Amino acid sequence: MSMIHSFHIPVMGLGFTVDSPLKVARFGIASVVSIMDDQLLEDMRRIHSRKLGIPFFPIEDKEPDSRAKRVKAYLNFLQSVVNGQIGKMRKEAFGEGNEIDNYFDLLPEEHPLNQLHSRMRQASGAEKWTLQEELRKEIVPGKIDVNIMTKVDKINYTKDGQALPREYSDALAALRGFAQSEVDGGVVFSAGMNPALYSYAGEFSDFFPDLDGIIKKPIILKVSDYRSALIQGKFLAKKGLWVSEFRIESGLNCGGHAFATDGFLAGPILESFKQNRAILQEELFSICQQALHEKNLPGLPEGIRPKVTYQGGIGTAAENQMLLHTYELDGTGWGSPFLLVPEATSVEKDTLDRLLKAKKSDFYLSRASPLGVPFNNLRTSSGEEQRKARIDKDRPGSPCYKKLLSSNTEFTEKPICTASRQYQLLKIKQREAGEISAEALEEVLDKDCLCEGLGAPAILASGETPRRNLKAVTICPGPNLAYFKGTFSLSEMVGHIYGKLQLNLDTERPHVFLKELELYVDHLKAEMAAAVPDNARKFENYVEKFRKNLSEGISYYQELKFMWSAENEKMLDKLKDQVAGLRWELEKV
Structure with a gap:
């Protein structure tokens, strides 16, 4: 997470956020770059190098370890350009419309730096100059995190058909490029556990704490539930690898690949993290500290705890605040809406037009x-x-x-x-x-x-x-995007997230929790309709478990009185009736 903003822009596809750091990092906004397609990274390094007048030296396919080298070169390029942008911004004169003012204007109104910036605007003389110098020192870039989809990890071969060693597989080579780069950010492991990949991380010193207890390249896990977080966290901790952040993502109310749970909903999942956060921290800390001791490596600092964030289907400032405060989160992720922000993501005009014309049923x-x-x-x-x-x-x-x-x-x-x-x-x-x-x-x-x-x-x-x-x-937008119409500036979208302004959304847009519940009900219906199970009893047990989890999720939501409007209650009652009716539908399958 960026230390400046309370939200980040998650990875979207291979290309939609591949150069987002060049667009948003100088404003303190963290974003995630996919590093799975080394050819795309090489093309983007060439394109942006030419635009910026930077010498470009290609890394050919035939070059040994070309995949890792391309990842490393692209990430070094991003960090170098962002550092240059920050250096230039710090030297700018303050004034309406300048990027240095935009940096602070994008922050929430209650943020100390936003307030300091407002004071500076009202000040004069020596006080104004002093405040300006103080603000310049506070400018830091957003983190450039990378994403490795753990399931994308094929073994590669030589030209004569011989399998290359395991460390040259797609995921391990990408991790090596990241680990050897100078980029300031963490690695997001998504799509479940890959033991070989996780073990390979132990080969690089940047994933371990230094003498000051600082981990140069943090490990971030994208998870769907608490159990998955605990299992993966323990696996890494036993190798002395600390998980710096658990990034919880909705199983269905998200973009890209959808890893549905067995009917466990976002609200109850977030509640389980909130209730067990201290236990998670203590257990992983004890295991990791012991492993570091056995490796004769510096230990973790006392009191360190993993961050917990949520992403998937958030659409309003009220939902954002509800998630942050109710579940004591360290931040949130806003993905698909940023596809409509050309200042933040890369979506060419034809696809952007198609998104704007799309009906809800097109998603x-x-x-x-x-x-x-x-x-x-x-x-x-x-x-x-x-x-x-x-x-x-x-x-x-x-x-x-x-x-x-x-x-x-x-x-x-x-x-x-x-x-x-x-x-x-x-x-x-x-x-x-x-x-x-x-x-x-x-x-x-x-x-x-x-x-x-x-x-x-x-x-x-x-x-x-x-x-x-x-x-x-x-293009792989989440269902939430169907309720956003029009393109927006970076300032407008960030202002919407923080409640400074409100974008005009479709009036039929349901609450983030209810939309996910609706998606899960539809998902279960589709599975039941298509089912020709080899083991009817096993399938029946699965459906009943799924339905039970949905029912318990509904009961949980009914207790969250603060989030209900009359319209939300009406929709919840409708979904509750549908879940109750699934038992009858199950008997027909």
Whole structure:
């Protein structure tokens, strides 16, 4: 988390936040960069180097350890440019419209630096000069955090087909590039535990405390519930690796991949963190301190505790404040709304126009991801148009160049991607031979090339053409974006988060908790409707457990009287009736 702002901009796709630090870090705003696509990072370093007049020396594919080197080079580039922006800002004259004034104007009105800035504006003479110098010293950049999706970790091979050592896999190589870089930020591990990746972090000193107890590169875990946080936290602690932040994300009310829980809702999950936070801190501290002692490494400072933040579907300042105060959070994450802020993210004009014209029904949970995980998608994206056009031309699937999501060995010894043309044509042959059903084939044809589609917008927004002229964009907004209409300036969106102003949202937008509950009810209905379980009893037990967790979540929400308006209560009663009716629907499945 940035020490200046109480919110951060989470990672969005491969490209939507890939250069966000160049846009927002100088204002003290933390953002997260995906480092999974090294080719995209290399392209962005080239593009921005040329724009800024900085010499660019390419790192070729054939160069040994090129993936890690590209990650390192791009992160060093980002940090160097941001440092230069900060240095320039500190030298600026104060005055309306200057970036140095914008830095402090973006802060909440109750922030001490905002108040000091207001005092400076009213002062004169020597006092004004003294206050200005004090403010200059307080300017620090937002953190440049990176994201590694732990499931994206294929083994790589030499040109003659020999598997490279484990440390050259996609995730480990990306971690090595980050660890060896000079970037000031942490690494966000998302999508669950990867033991090899977590163990590899122990190879780098920056993940351990120094003699002053400072961890140069903090570890941040994106988690869906308390149990996951405890399990992963303990695994890392046993290796002397401290989790500096648990970033709780809604299972369904989020962008990108959706990792649904078994009906556990955001409110009860946040409550469990609040109630068990001291236990979590004490347990992880004891384990980690012992491991550091055994390694003869400096220990953690007494009183250190992991930060806890939440992201997913937040839409108003009131919701933001409710989350911060009710659950005693250290911060929040605002993702999808920033897709409508060109000053913060990279979304090219065509996709931006499609987002603005989209109906609520155009935002949906799809089967597009080759990982087999539900994926938030936009029905009207150019990526979806391209996918359908290829099917219509009897050329389904994508040419697979980057191979980041290659994990299927059904037909080949080396893993291939289920969105690739090679795989999908083989599945069509299976269908023609009567070996699979039409429904099974349709699910395969729903897969899309996320490597190209999620990376293209950053190149296009920069005025360039992606490699191989692959211009179709896949965008992965959360359902919350359907209620935001129009594009906004950075000042407007940040002001909306802090309650300085209120953006005009769709009047039908439900409370963040109720929207997630609605999504979970729909999710369970869809699973029940599609179910042809091999083990009917096991499936019935799963559905009943899911329904029970939803019912308990509703009971919890009914106790939160402070958050209810008459409209919210009406919606909650409706959802409660739907959950109660799922038992009857279960009997029909």
